[in-house]
Amino acid sequence: MPTESEIKLRLAPGYLSKVSEHPLVSRDVHQGPMRKHLQSIYFDTPDLGLLKQGVGLRVRRIDHRWVQTVKGASSGGAGLHRRQEWESEVDNNSPNLERLAAEAKVGVLGEADLAARLIPVFETDFWRTSWILQIRDESAIELALDEGHICSNSRTEPLSELELELKQGEDRDLYWMALQLAEIVPLTVEHASKAERGYRLYTQQFSPLAAPEPAPADAVTDFRLLGYWLADLQYGERLLLERRDPQGCGHLQAAAENLHRSLVAAGQGVEVHLQEDLDWLVRGLQESKDFAEACHLVAAPRYSRLLLRLGGYLAELEARG
Numbered sequence: 001m002p003t004e005s006e007i008k009l010r011l012a013p014g015y016l017s018k019v020s021e022h023p024l025v026s027r028d029v030h031q032g033p034m035r036k037h038l039q040s041i042y043f044d045t046p047d048l049g050l051l052k053q054g055v056g057l058r059v060r061r062i063d064h065r066w067v068q069t070v071k072g073a074s075s076g077g078a079g080l081h082r083r084q085e086w087e088s089e090v091d092n093n094s095p096n097l098e099r100l101a102a103e104a105k106v107g108v109l110g111e112a113d114l115a116a117r118l119i120p121v122f123e124t125d126f127w128r129t130s131w132i133l134q135i136r137d138e139s140a141i142e143l144a145l146d147e148g149h150i151c152s153n154s155r156t157e158p159l160s161e162l163e164l165e166l167k168q169g170e171d172r173d174l175y176w177m178a179l180q181l182a183e184i185v186p187l188t189v190e191h192a193s194k195a196e197r198g199y200r201l202y203t204q205q206f207s208p209l210a211a212p213e214p215a216p217a218d219a220v221t222d223f224r225l226l227g228y229w230l231a232d233l234q235y236g237e238r239l240l241l242e243r244r245d246p247q248g249c250g251h252l253q254a255a256a257e258n259l260h261r262s263l264v265a266a267g268q269g270v271e272v273h274l275q276e277d278l279d280w281l282v283r284g285l286q287e288s289k290d291f292a293e294a295c296h297l298v299a300a301p302r303y304s305r306l307l308l309r310l311g312g313y314l315a316e317l318e319a320r321g
Contacts, residue, residue, distance in 0.1 A: 004071075004085045006165040007174045007311075009181075009286040009304075013160045016129075016145050018185050024177065025131055025143065032131035032320075036062060038146075041093055042198055045117045048052070051207075055109070056195045057118075068095045070109065071195075080171060080311055081193060108133045122152035122198035126159050132167065133177070139169025142175055150194060152201040161190055170319055175312030182308060187300045187306065191238060206243060210258050211235055211251075223317040229258040230310055237298050240291075249294045253285040274313060277306040 011019070019025070020033070040060040044050045050057055056071040072084035090096045095118070103110040126148025133141050142165040150157045162181070166176050181187060192200075196207055212231040236251030260278050263270050280302065288294040297303065 003082060004165065005080065005082055005174065007165050007178050007180060007308075008193065009187040011160060011162055011185060011187050012188040013147060013158075015185050016147060016160065019143075019145055019181060020129065020290070022181060022184060024133060024135070024180055024319075030087060030132045030134040030140065033129050035127065035129045035133070038062060038124070038126055038128050038261075040122075040130045040194075042122050042195060043095060043118045043144060045114070046119060048121075048199070048203075051199060054191075057095060057109075058195075059090060059095055061093065064200060066090045066092055068100065070100050078305045080315075083182065090242055099267050112209035121202045122150060124148065124150050124159065124194050124198065134180060135177060136169070136173050139173040140167040141165065141169070141173060142167055143177075150198050150201060154196060155204075156248050157201055157202050159194070162187065170315065172312055175308050177306065178308050179312065182301070184307050187304055188299075188301070189304045191234060192242075200270060207239055209235070209243070216276055223314060225262050226259065226314055226317070229255045229262065230307075230314065234258065234307070237303075240295055240298055243299045246291045249285070250287070252294065252298065253282075256282045256285055269316075270313065272307070272311040273276045275307060277302060279309065 034146065038060055040058045042056065042058045044057070054072060057068070059066055059068045066089065067087055068090045069087045085249060088096070088099055088102065090099075095115075097109055097115045099320060126146045126267060127153065128144050128146050130142055130144040133143055140165075144163040144165070146159055146161050148159045150159055164177055166174055178237070200206060212228060212235055214228075215289070222253065232251055233255035236248040236253075236255060239245040239248030241248075260282050263275060265277060282298045288297060
């Protein structure tokens, strides 16, 4: 079954042209630039039954074609979004559930009365400029710049982000490229997908944010331990910056200290910049005098670079098996 792997990064509209001027884009371009106007309608039931089951359903207009997409729940960390995805063409701006149920094998799509209960809940409207880049041992990555808006019930939110989608290669190549871009453009790791942001506009509420499970006693490998503490770090970050919840400070500090201890124990193979960035975060959180100082620290571009370095290191460990 098809699986999509991508990293989402947020940037200010004024920096969109800086990305297209990056040496990687001019040097390693295999195809592009391609520019498209993308308009998408996201569907769900009035009680948000699809959302509750971790399923996303949209119909997108691409030039003169309509394409329906169903996506499963996202997994991954440090900005990486992994999800199962199925696409097929349709005749108009309404989903063809019979076709989706046959192709996607997602149980909820086969419910007899689902089509009658579906309603549009939000829309996205943006211009996408994209390139296919050939990098590092012929890995292929699609770099896409999206600029536009998300709207629901007359409420609108601007959209300005960069997506790196893996077409060929390994996840660590996504992190490598993201870090190259972050060296000259202030990028922020985006944990929320367009769909999550659209549902937030529709409901005027944040989606539930579940705390990571405690690391089990048998999580003895560097990869598993780092994965648990990275999840806790990101949980604390989202509590702090999205929910404005001071409890995020404690999660952040504990997770940063655990990550620091684990990297020190790992020793060889840990990049110097990763160690330095984590030292900076631990020290900064320990010295933060209040909630505002902690928020300022985590909103800094260096924090996003740290997340990308951690993600790249984890992807390297995963590739080694």
